[in-house]
Amino acid sequence: MGVELPTTEFSDIPDELWLELESHAHDGAQGHAGQVQLLDEEGRFKSESKLAQSISTLSEDSLRGMYRDMAMIRRFDTEATALQRQGQLALWVPLRGQEAAQIGSGTATLAQDYVFPTYREHGVALTRGIDLADLLRLFRGISNGGWDPRITGFHLYTLVLAAQVPHAVGYAMGMQRDAARAAAQTATAQGAAAQTATAQAAAAPGAGPSATADAGAPSAEPGAVVAYFGDGASSEGDVHESMVFAASFKAPVVFFCQNNQWAISVPSEVQSRIPLFNRAKGYGFPGVRVDGNDVLAVRAVTEWALERARSGKGPVLIEAYTYRQGAHTTADDPTKYRLSDEEQSWVAKDPLSRFEKYLRAEGIADDAFFARVAAEGDAVAAKARADVLDFVAPSLEDSFRNVYAEPHPLIAEELAWHREYEAGFADENSGSAQEGGH
């Protein structure tokens, strides 16, 4: 009798691991306890943790690589901030303090995964092979992107908060369909070859021949999507609606909320009265809080969540509990709204120094390694500076391109007017500009 209520018991999660994740869910406050951690603040590895297994399979090279990525992006970030101060960039959005959250999660993604960033995910960009100069172009005000999201699996930055989160869910739903179509195709291939087209149409209702071509051949490798957003953005309706869709359709998406404690001047308590990750339960999927300054824990939790999503078990919300060490952007002055005591307490949890202690203690990296990384960082910074000074500003004509994918008469008309208007300056005595406003 009655309606069957959806369960909030996540039976697919191995009991042991779930207990570990669950045990962190009941501190009920915004406190620091109750988060998954593999490296404590002294850099000591908690090998008894269930999640420690996935880390122990990482090679020493990958561990050093993760440190290198964190150091590289920190150095790059410092340089970009300086470039903004010198007037070379219109704005910069610093990530200092969030390196572990970004490198840990970014390196957990696979080539077939797809990432939807907000605007501070420079570290994730690095792990997805983005040319960092493209990020600088954006903040110099000469481009709104520049990289090809289809190649990098790293979507364009989004300045309207949370707007990318439903896209992430939709993309994940597309991946899910691809998997269904691929399965259908395999089944068909085993049957009569002549019936392929019919089976494909049946597997993907509404996908006509051209839509099928657009969506491309269903990828063989199951993938998942990561949607990045902040604690502030988590209040936007788009995030809530996304979570409803993701839960309803079991979309292979990992919601990765970097709770850096502040949405400009507003503390995270204004956005959520309960620990953010607890919200996931209400939508019907698991939520986990991870120490966002512990690169190994972030890596392990994200790998777990991505693998779960790829295998068809639906979404996960990861709340990476971290801290924005610097200003919100270079236009912001954090001394107006937060205390330096708080800042200091978080510096003590710094993600880089913690990981460095671990690597040294385990004998994975030595002075020579850290010196090499520092030198490499300086080179990355020097290149960033040189890149920015070499940038060539576009002309307004470029902005007429790509407004539409197909020709549009109004664009043609306005571009023609603009050219004639500009030409009038080259030769003041030329004829009068043609009709039409602007």
Added chain:
Amino acid sequence: MPTMTIAKAINAGLRAALGQDETVMLMGEDIGTLGGVYRVTEGLKADFGGERVIDSPLAESGIIGTSIGLALRGYRPVAEIQFDGFVFPGFNQITTQLAKMHSRSKGQLTVPVTIRIPYGGGIGSIEHHSESPEALFAHTAGLRIVTPSNPHDAYWMTQQAIACEDPVIIFEPKRRYWLKGEVDTEDPGASADPFRAHVVREGTDATVVVYGPLVPVALAAAEASAEDGRSIEVIDLRSISPIDFDAVVASVEKTGRLIVAHEAPTFGGIGGEIASRVSERAFLALEAPVIRVGGFHMPYPVAKVEEHYLPDIDRILEALDRAFAY
């Protein structure tokens, strides 16, 4: 008379409204402790408390939607949208609810919500920080839309909007926040009616209609034109909904030529509406077609090229040349 910037004048206007009426309250992202990203609300939380000046959660639909609820309960909320490009998560609430509440309740309900939106380009910012979406709202019946171009208007319009029984959107020209001018805090003078246009420069040969950030540009163009012996009248529209067509038509009947300039794209914009009204009401007075000067049909371009996108003195002069060529 005190001299202040537009930003300070809005601050003073908000302060006066908060002081006079305890149902007035401010809500928005970062408007409290920080005083807003442009410091327009600086000091107000300290003086009126966190119950009257609220740092809201980061959710525009929530900000507008709860403002509607508060207004239904007798409050006069003033909502800040941090930047023009971020109004759209709240667009649904503004256009389908706020604008229509009075008419769908057959006049039983009023929702005196004020929405402040810094708008327009010219500040060298990144995507979504430089837009001019006024036409999207002007097209929606039930909303009133004003835009000050000087501190005196900013001071009074802010209070007039809050006092208005209808929802009012104030588009604040962000690149003019630091523009200084005298503010008569005792007497609004000609600014007593926020929905009336002002002739800000008299002339006889052509009329240039502008509002918000372009008012100083049009005045400079008129000045340059005077050197060529042309007498240009400049009208600061002030209100985008309703539009003071009488003022525009009266001017055109005197000058015979009309240029309408705004930063927003010309296609589907306010300029088209004015051109059409004037050709209906003053066709015989026109010596030349009404010419629009504005943005192009493209997403707002990247900062490094915006100076070629934004109407400047030259673009207005070129339009005047065309009008005088008839």
